[in-house]
Amino acid sequence: MKLHNSPTSPFVRKVLIAAHERGLADQIELTGPQTMENGELRAENPLEKVPALVLDDGTALYDSLVIVSYLDGLGSGPQLIPGDHAARTTVLRRHALADGIMEAGVASVMETRRPDDKIWSDAINRQRGKIQRAIDALEGEIEAMGDAVDLSTISTGAALGYVDFRLGDLGWRDGHPKLAAWYEPFAKRPSMVGTTPPG
Numbered sequence: 001m002k003l004h005n006s007p008t009s010p011f012v013r014k015v016l017i018a019a020h021e022r023g024l025a026d027q028i029e030l031t032g033p034q035t036m037e038n039g040e041l042r043a044e045n046p047l048e049k050v051p052a053l054v055l056d057d058g059t060a061l062y063d064s065l066v067i068v069s070y071l072d073g074l075g076s077g078p079q080l081i082p083g084d085h086a087a088r089t090t091v092l093r094r095h096a097l098a099d100g101i102m103e104a105g106v107a108s109v110m111e112t113r114r115p116d117d118k119i120w121s122d123a124i125n126r127q128r129g130k131i132q133r134a135i136d137a138l139e140g141e142i143e144a145m146g147d148a149v150d151l152s153t154i155s156t157g158a159a160l161g162y163v164d165f166r167l168g169d170l171g172w173r174d175g176h177p178k179l180a181a182w183y184e185p186f187a188k189r190p191s192m193v194g195t196t197p198p199g
């Protein structure tokens, strides 16, 4: 399998953490970010976004949730998306919170990369507000998430890792002691350590 990737994308990291947890990391060949520039990614994912996983038969899978769902049916290790309807809905809802942090985080970082006279601080603050409210919500959920390794906790790890990487000034640990206490050991899992964005 070939994964169109970027070393800094939190969505790619979500997929790679899932691959590690399912024992599949060594079956995935990373393309490197150049396929975002040279047209290869666009040819395989019309949305031109990473991650996109290209299977050995040429089928391309996107986006990150679909790829994690695919990996969940391969390999071994903890089941990432429960089969039970109620449990699956809860995991997907919590995944949506974490995914929303990633989306808003990436959007706010992209906004800062515009030419100075085109940066719109209201847009940045709107995205930061989403991140802060989602982190507040996760503070209320994290005890129930416990030490599970599933789509919701993997995504939460990837999202908080991205906030540390790009938005450290948010100081997300302040006022979120339960989430901070959960993240500390989770961030030491080999799947997290092995997928840390370049410093």
Ligand SMILES: N[C@@H](CCC(=O)N[C@@H](CS)C(=O)NCC(=O)O)C(=O)O
Residues within 6 Å of the ligand: 006, 008, 009, 010, 011, 048, 049, 050, 051, 063, 064, 065, 106
């Ligand atoms: N919903 C998508 C989001 C993926 C995404 O936004 N990827 C970003 C990198 S972090 C990207 O490829 N951006 C390029 C673009 O939007 O043109 C997923 O979960 O895979």
